[in-house]
Amino acid sequence: MAETERTAVLLVDSYTTKCSRCRLGAFTADTSHDRIATGWDTPDPRDRPCGARFVAISTVRLEYKVDRLNEIRPDLPAYEAGKTPRGLTT
Known part of the structure; x- marks a missing residue:
């Protein structure tokens, strides 16, 4: 059986x-979480x-x-804080 594709929200x-x-740093331009952005810490x-x-x-x-949020990523649906629908990610 094939593994279900994992999805996430860019926060x-x-x-x-x-x-x-996974709550690790991400780059806003990436389509998948394939590299870690460092932010303020190492x-x-x-x-x-x-x-x-x-x-x-x-x-x-x-x-x-x-x-x-649409300015940052016009290709993704954008949701204000606390408005992300349940079940959006897998």
Whole structure:
């Protein structure tokens, strides 16, 4: 049986972006979590990106609105903080 494709939401913050699946740093331009962005700290060398495909962009910051998220990634559906639909990721 084939493994189900893993999906995740790109979570944008003021200075960092993370993958919703593994919570490690991600690059906003990537379509999948294939490399780790460092943000403000040094990543553990044992950390590995989870490989999930990004299916949406969202944020944890209430002041970030959909228009701003669409500027960052116009190819992904954008959701304000707390508005991401349940079951969007696998």
